[in-house]
Amino acid sequence: MTAPTDLPAFQQYQLQFTGHIRDPKNIARPARVAANRMRVYREIVYNNLESTLAGCFPVCKKVLGKRLWHKLVRGFFVHHQSHSPLFRQIPEEFLAFLGQATSIADLPPLPGYLNNLAHYEWIELAVSAAEQENDWERINADGDLLAGTPVLAAAMVLLSYDYPVQAISPRFKPEQPLQQAVNLLVFRDADDQVRFIELNALTARLLNLLQAQHLTGSQALEQIAEEIRHPDTETMVEFGRAVLEDLRRQGVIIGVLGN
Incomplete structure:
Protein backbone atom coordinates (compact mmCIF):
# COMPACT_ATOMS: atom_id res chain seq x y z
CA MET A 1 0.00 0.00 0.00
CA THR A 2 1.26 3.47 -0.87
CA ALA A 3 -0.01 6.95 -0.12
CA PRO A 4 -2.17 8.67 -2.78
CA THR A 5 0.05 10.49 -5.26
CA ASP A 6 -2.26 13.51 -5.54
CA LEU A 7 -1.42 14.59 -1.99
CA PRO A 8 1.37 17.03 -1.11
CA ALA A 9 4.67 15.28 -0.51
CA PHE A 10 4.68 15.88 3.25
CA GLN A 11 1.21 14.28 3.60
CA GLN A 12 2.29 11.29 1.54
CA TYR A 13 5.24 10.94 3.88
CA GLN A 14 3.01 11.17 6.97
CA LEU A 15 0.62 8.54 5.65
CA GLN A 16 3.47 6.21 4.74
CA PHE A 17 5.07 6.72 8.14
CA THR A 18 1.95 6.16 10.24
CA GLY A 19 0.72 3.36 7.98
CA HIS A 20 3.97 1.47 8.45
CA ILE A 21 3.77 1.89 12.23
CA ARG A 22 0.28 0.36 12.21
CA ASP A 23 0.85 -2.36 9.62
CA PRO A 24 4.57 -3.00 9.07
CA LYS A 25 3.95 -6.30 7.28
CA ASN A 26 2.01 -4.70 4.45
CA ILE A 27 3.13 -1.07 4.34
CA ALA A 28 6.77 -0.29 3.63
CA ARG A 29 8.62 2.21 5.79
CA PRO A 30 9.48 5.59 4.26
CA ALA A 31 12.74 5.33 2.38
CA ARG A 32 14.29 8.27 4.24
CA VAL A 33 13.92 6.68 7.70
CA ALA A 34 16.56 4.24 8.90
CA ALA A 35 15.25 0.76 9.68
CA ASN A 36 16.51 0.73 13.27
CA ARG A 37 14.93 4.11 14.00
CA MET A 38 11.63 2.99 12.46
CA ARG A 39 11.70 -0.12 14.61
CA VAL A 40 11.96 2.03 17.73
CA TYR A 41 8.94 4.09 16.65
CA ARG A 42 6.93 0.94 15.92
CA GLU A 43 7.74 -0.62 19.28
CA ILE A 44 7.04 2.51 21.31
CA VAL A 45 3.64 3.14 19.74
CA TYR A 46 2.52 -0.49 19.77
CA ASN A 47 3.71 -1.12 23.33
CA ASN A 48 1.91 2.00 24.53
CA LEU A 49 -1.32 0.84 22.91
CA GLU A 50 -0.97 -2.74 24.13
CA SER A 51 -0.23 -1.71 27.72
CA THR A 52 -3.30 0.54 27.75
CA LEU A 53 -5.54 -2.29 26.56
CA ALA A 54 -3.93 -4.82 28.89
CA GLY A 55 -4.59 -2.51 31.82
CA CYS A 56 -8.31 -2.36 31.03
CA PHE A 57 -8.74 -5.95 29.84
CA PRO A 58 -6.39 -8.07 32.00
CA VAL A 59 -8.63 -11.14 32.07
CA CYS A 60 -9.13 -11.03 28.29
CA LYS A 61 -5.37 -11.01 27.87
CA LYS A 62 -4.93 -13.98 30.22
CA VAL A 63 -7.64 -16.18 28.72
CA LEU A 64 -6.60 -15.49 25.13
CA GLY A 65 -2.93 -16.19 25.73
CA LYS A 66 0.01 -14.11 24.55
CA ARG A 67 -0.08 -15.07 20.86
CA LEU A 68 -3.81 -14.54 20.24
CA TRP A 69 -3.91 -11.40 22.38
CA HIS A 70 -1.18 -9.73 20.35
CA LYS A 71 -2.85 -10.76 17.09
CA LEU A 72 -6.03 -9.10 18.33
CA VAL A 73 -4.28 -5.91 19.42
CA ARG A 74 -2.45 -5.71 16.10
CA GLY A 75 -5.73 -6.29 14.26
CA PHE A 76 -7.29 -3.42 16.21
CA PHE A 77 -4.33 -1.19 15.37
CA VAL A 78 -4.46 -2.05 11.67
CA HIS A 79 -8.18 -2.21 10.94
CA HIS A 80 -10.09 -0.01 13.37
CA GLN A 81 -11.00 3.57 12.49
CA SER A 82 -11.37 5.32 15.84
CA HIS A 83 -14.09 7.92 16.31
CA SER A 84 -12.43 9.70 19.22
CA PRO A 85 -8.94 11.23 19.49
CA LEU A 86 -8.97 10.90 23.30
CA PHE A 87 -6.48 8.41 24.69
CA ARG A 88 -8.75 7.46 27.59
CA GLN A 89 -11.39 6.27 25.13
CA ILE A 90 -9.13 3.67 23.52
CA PRO A 91 -10.74 0.83 25.54
CA GLU A 92 -14.19 1.86 24.31
CA GLU A 93 -12.89 1.92 20.74
CA PHE A 94 -11.51 -1.58 21.31
CA LEU A 95 -14.99 -2.75 22.32
CA ALA A 96 -16.39 -1.32 19.09
CA PHE A 97 -13.68 -3.18 17.17
CA LEU A 98 -14.56 -6.48 18.87
CA GLY A 99 -18.14 -6.03 17.73
CA GLN A 100 -17.08 -6.38 14.09
CA ALA A 101 -13.89 -8.44 14.49
CA THR A 102 -15.48 -11.62 13.11
CA SER A 103 -15.75 -9.96 9.70
CA ILE A 104 -11.99 -9.33 9.47
CA ALA A 105 -10.40 -12.07 7.41
CA ASP A 106 -6.90 -12.04 8.87
CA LEU A 107 -8.04 -12.42 12.48
CA PRO A 108 -8.17 -15.93 13.99
CA PRO A 109 -11.44 -17.24 15.50
CA LEU A 110 -12.23 -15.64 18.85
CA PRO A 111 -14.07 -17.17 21.84
CA GLY A 112 -17.81 -16.60 21.89
CA TYR A 113 -17.63 -15.11 25.36
CA LEU A 114 -14.99 -12.49 24.49
CA ASN A 115 -17.34 -9.57 23.75
CA ASN A 116 -19.23 -10.11 27.01
CA LEU A 117 -16.01 -10.44 28.99
CA ALA A 118 -14.44 -7.35 27.46
CA HIS A 119 -17.54 -5.27 28.19
CA TYR A 120 -17.58 -6.57 31.77
CA GLU A 121 -13.97 -5.46 32.25
CA TRP A 122 -14.50 -2.10 30.53
CA ILE A 123 -17.60 -1.17 32.52
CA GLU A 124 -15.53 -0.77 35.69
CA LEU A 125 -13.54 2.00 34.01
CA ALA A 126 -16.70 3.59 32.62
CA VAL A 127 -18.50 3.68 35.98
CA SER A 128 -15.38 4.88 37.78
CA ALA A 129 -15.06 7.81 35.36
CA ALA A 130 -18.79 8.60 35.14
CA GLU A 131 -19.57 12.26 35.78
Missing part, protein backbone atom coordinates in the same frame (compact mmCIF):
# COMPACT_ATOMS: atom_id res chain seq x y z
CA GLN A 132 -22.83 11.61 37.62
CA GLU A 133 -22.75 12.50 41.32
CA ASN A 134 -25.28 11.80 44.06
CA ASP A 135 -27.48 14.83 44.81
CA TRP A 136 -27.61 14.56 48.59
CA GLU A 137 -29.55 17.82 49.02
CA ARG A 138 -32.76 16.25 47.72
CA ILE A 139 -32.38 12.90 49.48
CA ASN A 140 -33.57 11.61 52.85
CA ALA A 141 -31.02 8.89 53.55
CA ASP A 142 -33.16 7.29 56.28
CA GLY A 143 -36.57 7.60 54.60
CA ASP A 144 -39.19 4.85 54.30
CA LEU A 145 -38.29 2.77 51.25
CA LEU A 146 -41.84 1.49 50.75
CA ALA A 147 -43.73 4.76 51.13
CA GLY A 148 -41.05 6.90 49.52
CA THR A 149 -39.37 6.90 46.13
CA PRO A 150 -36.01 5.15 46.46
CA VAL A 151 -33.05 6.96 44.92
CA LEU A 152 -30.30 4.86 43.39
CA ALA A 153 -26.59 5.61 43.28
CA ALA A 154 -26.05 8.08 40.44
CA ALA A 155 -23.22 6.11 38.81
CA MET A 156 -24.92 2.77 38.32
CA VAL A 157 -25.50 0.34 35.46
CA LEU A 158 -27.69 -2.77 35.23
CA LEU A 159 -26.25 -5.41 32.93
CA SER A 160 -27.25 -8.78 31.52
CA TYR A 161 -24.71 -11.17 29.98
CA ASP A 162 -25.08 -14.43 28.08
CA TYR A 163 -21.90 -15.80 29.66
CA PRO A 164 -20.84 -15.98 33.34
CA VAL A 165 -18.31 -13.20 32.87
CA GLN A 166 -17.58 -12.83 36.57
CA ALA A 167 -16.24 -16.41 36.67
CA ILE A 168 -14.22 -16.57 33.44
CA SER A 169 -10.51 -17.22 33.95
CA PRO A 170 -7.67 -19.17 32.32
CA ARG A 171 -9.06 -22.23 34.13
CA PHE A 172 -12.69 -21.62 33.18
CA LYS A 173 -13.54 -20.77 29.59
CA PRO A 174 -17.22 -21.49 28.86
CA GLU A 175 -17.90 -22.97 25.45
CA GLN A 176 -21.64 -22.26 25.38
CA PRO A 177 -23.79 -19.34 26.57
CA LEU A 178 -25.93 -19.70 29.66
CA GLN A 179 -29.50 -20.92 29.35
CA GLN A 180 -30.49 -17.97 31.52
CA ALA A 181 -28.56 -14.69 31.38
CA VAL A 182 -26.62 -13.50 34.41
CA ASN A 183 -27.72 -10.15 35.86
CA LEU A 184 -25.09 -7.84 37.29
CA LEU A 185 -25.22 -4.46 38.97
CA VAL A 186 -22.20 -2.17 38.71
CA PHE A 187 -22.17 1.00 40.78
CA ARG A 188 -19.88 3.54 42.43
CA ASP A 189 -20.37 3.67 46.18
CA ALA A 190 -20.05 6.59 48.60
CA ASP A 191 -16.29 5.97 48.86
CA ASP A 192 -15.95 6.19 45.05
CA GLN A 193 -15.20 2.48 44.82
CA VAL A 194 -16.72 0.54 41.90
CA ARG A 195 -18.60 -2.53 43.08
CA PHE A 196 -20.20 -5.48 41.30
CA ILE A 197 -23.22 -7.38 42.61
CA GLU A 198 -24.80 -10.44 41.01
CA LEU A 199 -28.59 -10.16 41.09
CA ASN A 200 -31.43 -12.62 40.86
CA ALA A 201 -34.08 -11.90 38.26
CA LEU A 202 -36.56 -10.31 40.69
CA THR A 203 -34.04 -7.94 42.24
CA ALA A 204 -32.83 -6.96 38.77
CA ARG A 205 -36.43 -6.21 37.77
CA LEU A 206 -36.99 -4.20 40.96
CA LEU A 207 -33.97 -2.02 40.29
CA ASN A 208 -34.99 -1.62 36.67
CA LEU A 209 -38.40 -0.31 37.70
CA LEU A 210 -36.93 2.05 40.29
CA GLN A 211 -34.42 3.38 37.79
CA ALA A 212 -36.76 3.77 34.84
CA GLN A 213 -40.10 4.74 36.37
CA HIS A 214 -39.28 6.44 39.71
CA LEU A 215 -41.91 4.47 41.61
CA THR A 216 -42.26 4.18 45.35
CA GLY A 217 -40.91 0.97 46.79
CA SER A 218 -44.44 -0.35 47.32
CA GLN A 219 -45.53 0.51 43.79
CA ALA A 220 -42.55 -1.26 42.27
CA LEU A 221 -43.06 -4.39 44.38
CA GLU A 222 -46.79 -4.45 43.68
CA GLN A 223 -46.08 -4.23 39.94
CA ILE A 224 -43.66 -7.16 40.18
CA ALA A 225 -46.21 -9.18 42.14
CA GLU A 226 -48.71 -8.55 39.34
CA GLU A 227 -46.17 -9.45 36.64
CA ILE A 228 -45.30 -12.80 38.22
CA ARG A 229 -48.89 -13.40 39.37
CA HIS A 230 -47.90 -13.76 43.00
CA PRO A 231 -50.92 -14.93 45.04
CA ASP A 232 -50.17 -12.69 48.05
CA THR A 233 -49.15 -9.13 47.24
CA GLU A 234 -48.70 -8.13 50.90
CA THR A 235 -46.22 -10.94 51.47
CA MET A 236 -44.37 -9.93 48.33
CA VAL A 237 -44.15 -6.33 49.52
CA GLU A 238 -42.85 -7.34 52.96
CA PHE A 239 -40.26 -9.61 51.38
CA GLY A 240 -39.31 -6.76 49.09
CA ARG A 241 -38.83 -4.41 52.04
CA ALA A 242 -35.94 -6.59 53.22
CA VAL A 243 -34.44 -6.53 49.73
CA LEU A 244 -34.70 -2.73 49.58
CA GLU A 245 -33.08 -2.36 53.00
CA ASP A 246 -30.25 -4.65 51.98
CA LEU A 247 -29.69 -2.57 48.85
CA ARG A 248 -29.57 0.56 50.99
CA ARG A 249 -27.07 -1.09 53.34
CA GLN A 250 -24.83 -1.87 50.37
CA GLY A 251 -25.05 1.67 49.02
CA VAL A 252 -27.07 0.86 45.89
CA ILE A 253 -30.04 2.79 47.27
CA ILE A 254 -28.88 6.01 48.91
CA GLY A 255 -32.24 7.11 50.35
CA VAL A 256 -35.62 8.40 49.20
CA LEU A 257 -36.68 11.62 47.53
CA GLY A 258 -37.31 14.50 49.93
CA ASN A 259 -35.72 15.75 53.15
Whole structure:
Protein backbone atom coordinates (compact mmCIF):
# COMPACT_ATOMS: atom_id res chain seq x y z
CA MET A 1 0.00 0.00 0.00
CA THR A 2 1.26 3.47 -0.87
CA ALA A 3 -0.01 6.95 -0.12
CA PRO A 4 -2.17 8.67 -2.78
CA THR A 5 0.05 10.49 -5.26
CA ASP A 6 -2.26 13.51 -5.54
CA LEU A 7 -1.42 14.59 -1.99
CA PRO A 8 1.37 17.03 -1.11
CA ALA A 9 4.67 15.28 -0.51
CA PHE A 10 4.68 15.88 3.25
CA GLN A 11 1.21 14.28 3.60
CA GLN A 12 2.29 11.29 1.54
CA TYR A 13 5.24 10.94 3.88
CA GLN A 14 3.01 11.17 6.97
CA LEU A 15 0.62 8.54 5.65
CA GLN A 16 3.47 6.21 4.74
CA PHE A 17 5.07 6.72 8.14
CA THR A 18 1.95 6.16 10.24
CA GLY A 19 0.72 3.36 7.98
CA HIS A 20 3.97 1.47 8.45
CA ILE A 21 3.77 1.89 12.23
CA ARG A 22 0.28 0.36 12.21
CA ASP A 23 0.85 -2.36 9.62
CA PRO A 24 4.57 -3.00 9.07
CA LYS A 25 3.95 -6.30 7.28
CA ASN A 26 2.01 -4.70 4.45
CA ILE A 27 3.13 -1.07 4.34
CA ALA A 28 6.77 -0.29 3.63
CA ARG A 29 8.62 2.21 5.79
CA PRO A 30 9.48 5.59 4.26
CA ALA A 31 12.74 5.33 2.38
CA ARG A 32 14.29 8.27 4.24
CA VAL A 33 13.92 6.68 7.70
CA ALA A 34 16.56 4.24 8.90
CA ALA A 35 15.25 0.76 9.68
CA ASN A 36 16.51 0.73 13.27
CA ARG A 37 14.93 4.11 14.00
CA MET A 38 11.63 2.99 12.46
CA ARG A 39 11.70 -0.12 14.61
CA VAL A 40 11.96 2.03 17.73
CA TYR A 41 8.94 4.09 16.65
CA ARG A 42 6.93 0.94 15.92
CA GLU A 43 7.74 -0.62 19.28
CA ILE A 44 7.04 2.51 21.31
CA VAL A 45 3.64 3.14 19.74
CA TYR A 46 2.52 -0.49 19.77
CA ASN A 47 3.71 -1.12 23.33
CA ASN A 48 1.91 2.00 24.53
CA LEU A 49 -1.32 0.84 22.91
CA GLU A 50 -0.97 -2.74 24.13
CA SER A 51 -0.23 -1.71 27.72
CA THR A 52 -3.30 0.54 27.75
CA LEU A 53 -5.54 -2.29 26.56
CA ALA A 54 -3.93 -4.82 28.89
CA GLY A 55 -4.59 -2.51 31.82
CA CYS A 56 -8.31 -2.36 31.03
CA PHE A 57 -8.74 -5.95 29.84
CA PRO A 58 -6.39 -8.07 32.00
CA VAL A 59 -8.63 -11.14 32.07
CA CYS A 60 -9.13 -11.03 28.29
CA LYS A 61 -5.37 -11.01 27.87
CA LYS A 62 -4.93 -13.98 30.22
CA VAL A 63 -7.64 -16.18 28.72
CA LEU A 64 -6.60 -15.49 25.13
CA GLY A 65 -2.93 -16.19 25.73
CA LYS A 66 0.01 -14.11 24.55
CA ARG A 67 -0.08 -15.07 20.86
CA LEU A 68 -3.81 -14.54 20.24
CA TRP A 69 -3.91 -11.40 22.38
CA HIS A 70 -1.18 -9.73 20.35
CA LYS A 71 -2.85 -10.76 17.09
CA LEU A 72 -6.03 -9.10 18.33
CA VAL A 73 -4.28 -5.91 19.42
CA ARG A 74 -2.45 -5.71 16.10
CA GLY A 75 -5.73 -6.29 14.26
CA PHE A 76 -7.29 -3.42 16.21
CA PHE A 77 -4.33 -1.19 15.37
CA VAL A 78 -4.46 -2.05 11.67
CA HIS A 79 -8.18 -2.21 10.94
CA HIS A 80 -10.09 -0.01 13.37
CA GLN A 81 -11.00 3.57 12.49
CA SER A 82 -11.37 5.32 15.84
CA HIS A 83 -14.09 7.92 16.31
CA SER A 84 -12.43 9.70 19.22
CA PRO A 85 -8.94 11.23 19.49
CA LEU A 86 -8.97 10.90 23.30
CA PHE A 87 -6.48 8.41 24.69
CA ARG A 88 -8.75 7.46 27.59
CA GLN A 89 -11.39 6.27 25.13
CA ILE A 90 -9.13 3.67 23.52
CA PRO A 91 -10.74 0.83 25.54
CA GLU A 92 -14.19 1.86 24.31
CA GLU A 93 -12.89 1.92 20.74
CA PHE A 94 -11.51 -1.58 21.31
CA LEU A 95 -14.99 -2.75 22.32
CA ALA A 96 -16.39 -1.32 19.09
CA PHE A 97 -13.68 -3.18 17.17
CA LEU A 98 -14.56 -6.48 18.87
CA GLY A 99 -18.14 -6.03 17.73
CA GLN A 100 -17.08 -6.38 14.09
CA ALA A 101 -13.89 -8.44 14.49
CA THR A 102 -15.48 -11.62 13.11
CA SER A 103 -15.75 -9.96 9.70
CA ILE A 104 -11.99 -9.33 9.47
CA ALA A 105 -10.40 -12.07 7.41
CA ASP A 106 -6.90 -12.04 8.87
CA LEU A 107 -8.04 -12.42 12.48
CA PRO A 108 -8.17 -15.93 13.99
CA PRO A 109 -11.44 -17.24 15.50
CA LEU A 110 -12.23 -15.64 18.85
CA PRO A 111 -14.07 -17.17 21.84
CA GLY A 112 -17.81 -16.60 21.89
CA TYR A 113 -17.63 -15.11 25.36
CA LEU A 114 -14.99 -12.49 24.49
CA ASN A 115 -17.34 -9.57 23.75
CA ASN A 116 -19.23 -10.11 27.01
CA LEU A 117 -16.01 -10.44 28.99
CA ALA A 118 -14.44 -7.35 27.46
CA HIS A 119 -17.54 -5.27 28.19
CA TYR A 120 -17.58 -6.57 31.77
CA GLU A 121 -13.97 -5.46 32.25
CA TRP A 122 -14.50 -2.10 30.53
CA ILE A 123 -17.60 -1.17 32.52
CA GLU A 124 -15.53 -0.77 35.69
CA LEU A 125 -13.54 2.00 34.01
CA ALA A 126 -16.70 3.59 32.62
CA VAL A 127 -18.50 3.68 35.98
CA SER A 128 -15.38 4.88 37.78
CA ALA A 129 -15.06 7.81 35.36
CA ALA A 130 -18.79 8.60 35.14
CA GLU A 131 -19.57 12.26 35.78
CA GLN A 132 -22.83 11.61 37.62
CA GLU A 133 -22.75 12.50 41.32
CA ASN A 134 -25.28 11.80 44.06
CA ASP A 135 -27.48 14.83 44.81
CA TRP A 136 -27.61 14.56 48.59
CA GLU A 137 -29.55 17.82 49.02
CA ARG A 138 -32.76 16.25 47.72
CA ILE A 139 -32.38 12.90 49.48
CA ASN A 140 -33.57 11.61 52.85
CA ALA A 141 -31.02 8.89 53.55
CA ASP A 142 -33.16 7.29 56.28
CA GLY A 143 -36.57 7.60 54.60
CA ASP A 144 -39.19 4.85 54.30
CA LEU A 145 -38.29 2.77 51.25
CA LEU A 146 -41.84 1.49 50.75
CA ALA A 147 -43.73 4.76 51.13
CA GLY A 148 -41.05 6.90 49.52
CA THR A 149 -39.37 6.90 46.13
CA PRO A 150 -36.01 5.15 46.46
CA VAL A 151 -33.05 6.96 44.92
CA LEU A 152 -30.30 4.86 43.39
CA ALA A 153 -26.59 5.61 43.28
CA ALA A 154 -26.05 8.08 40.44
CA ALA A 155 -23.22 6.11 38.81
CA MET A 156 -24.92 2.77 38.32
CA VAL A 157 -25.50 0.34 35.46
CA LEU A 158 -27.69 -2.77 35.23
CA LEU A 159 -26.25 -5.41 32.93
CA SER A 160 -27.25 -8.78 31.52
CA TYR A 161 -24.71 -11.17 29.98
CA ASP A 162 -25.08 -14.43 28.08
CA TYR A 163 -21.90 -15.80 29.66
CA PRO A 164 -20.84 -15.98 33.34
CA VAL A 165 -18.31 -13.20 32.87
CA GLN A 166 -17.58 -12.83 36.57
CA ALA A 167 -16.24 -16.41 36.67
CA ILE A 168 -14.22 -16.57 33.44
CA SER A 169 -10.51 -17.22 33.95
CA PRO A 170 -7.67 -19.17 32.32
CA ARG A 171 -9.06 -22.23 34.13
CA PHE A 172 -12.69 -21.62 33.18
CA LYS A 173 -13.54 -20.77 29.59
CA PRO A 174 -17.22 -21.49 28.86
CA GLU A 175 -17.90 -22.97 25.45
CA GLN A 176 -21.64 -22.26 25.38
CA PRO A 177 -23.79 -19.34 26.57
CA LEU A 178 -25.93 -19.70 29.66
CA GLN A 179 -29.50 -20.92 29.35
CA GLN A 180 -30.49 -17.97 31.52
CA ALA A 181 -28.56 -14.69 31.38
CA VAL A 182 -26.62 -13.50 34.41
CA ASN A 183 -27.72 -10.15 35.86
CA LEU A 184 -25.09 -7.84 37.29
CA LEU A 185 -25.22 -4.46 38.97
CA VAL A 186 -22.20 -2.17 38.71
CA PHE A 187 -22.17 1.00 40.78
CA ARG A 188 -19.88 3.54 42.43
CA ASP A 189 -20.37 3.67 46.18
CA ALA A 190 -20.05 6.59 48.60
CA ASP A 191 -16.29 5.97 48.86
CA ASP A 192 -15.95 6.19 45.05
CA GLN A 193 -15.20 2.48 44.82
CA VAL A 194 -16.72 0.54 41.90
CA ARG A 195 -18.60 -2.53 43.08
CA PHE A 196 -20.20 -5.48 41.30
CA ILE A 197 -23.22 -7.38 42.61
CA GLU A 198 -24.80 -10.44 41.01
CA LEU A 199 -28.59 -10.16 41.09
CA ASN A 200 -31.43 -12.62 40.86
CA ALA A 201 -34.08 -11.90 38.26
CA LEU A 202 -36.56 -10.31 40.69
CA THR A 203 -34.04 -7.94 42.24
CA ALA A 204 -32.83 -6.96 38.77
CA ARG A 205 -36.43 -6.21 37.77
CA LEU A 206 -36.99 -4.20 40.96
CA LEU A 207 -33.97 -2.02 40.29
CA ASN A 208 -34.99 -1.62 36.67
CA LEU A 209 -38.40 -0.31 37.70
CA LEU A 210 -36.93 2.05 40.29
CA GLN A 211 -34.42 3.38 37.79
CA ALA A 212 -36.76 3.77 34.84
CA GLN A 213 -40.10 4.74 36.37
CA HIS A 214 -39.28 6.44 39.71
CA LEU A 215 -41.91 4.47 41.61
CA THR A 216 -42.26 4.18 45.35
CA GLY A 217 -40.91 0.97 46.79
CA SER A 218 -44.44 -0.35 47.32
CA GLN A 219 -45.53 0.51 43.79
CA ALA A 220 -42.55 -1.26 42.27
CA LEU A 221 -43.06 -4.39 44.38
CA GLU A 222 -46.79 -4.45 43.68
CA GLN A 223 -46.08 -4.23 39.94
CA ILE A 224 -43.66 -7.16 40.18
CA ALA A 225 -46.21 -9.18 42.14
CA GLU A 226 -48.71 -8.55 39.34
CA GLU A 227 -46.17 -9.45 36.64
CA ILE A 228 -45.30 -12.80 38.22
CA ARG A 229 -48.89 -13.40 39.37
CA HIS A 230 -47.90 -13.76 43.00
CA PRO A 231 -50.92 -14.93 45.04
CA ASP A 232 -50.17 -12.69 48.05
CA THR A 233 -49.15 -9.13 47.24
CA GLU A 234 -48.70 -8.13 50.90
CA THR A 235 -46.22 -10.94 51.47
CA MET A 236 -44.37 -9.93 48.33
CA VAL A 237 -44.15 -6.33 49.52
CA GLU A 238 -42.85 -7.34 52.96
CA PHE A 239 -40.26 -9.61 51.38
CA GLY A 240 -39.31 -6.76 49.09
CA ARG A 241 -38.83 -4.41 52.04
CA ALA A 242 -35.94 -6.59 53.22
CA VAL A 243 -34.44 -6.53 49.73
CA LEU A 244 -34.70 -2.73 49.58
CA GLU A 245 -33.08 -2.36 53.00
CA ASP A 246 -30.25 -4.65 51.98
CA LEU A 247 -29.69 -2.57 48.85
CA ARG A 248 -29.57 0.56 50.99
CA ARG A 249 -27.07 -1.09 53.34
CA GLN A 250 -24.83 -1.87 50.37
CA GLY A 251 -25.05 1.67 49.02
CA VAL A 252 -27.07 0.86 45.89
CA ILE A 253 -30.04 2.79 47.27
CA ILE A 254 -28.88 6.01 48.91
CA GLY A 255 -32.24 7.11 50.35
CA VAL A 256 -35.62 8.40 49.20
CA LEU A 257 -36.68 11.62 47.53
CA GLY A 258 -37.31 14.50 49.93
CA ASN A 259 -35.72 15.75 53.15
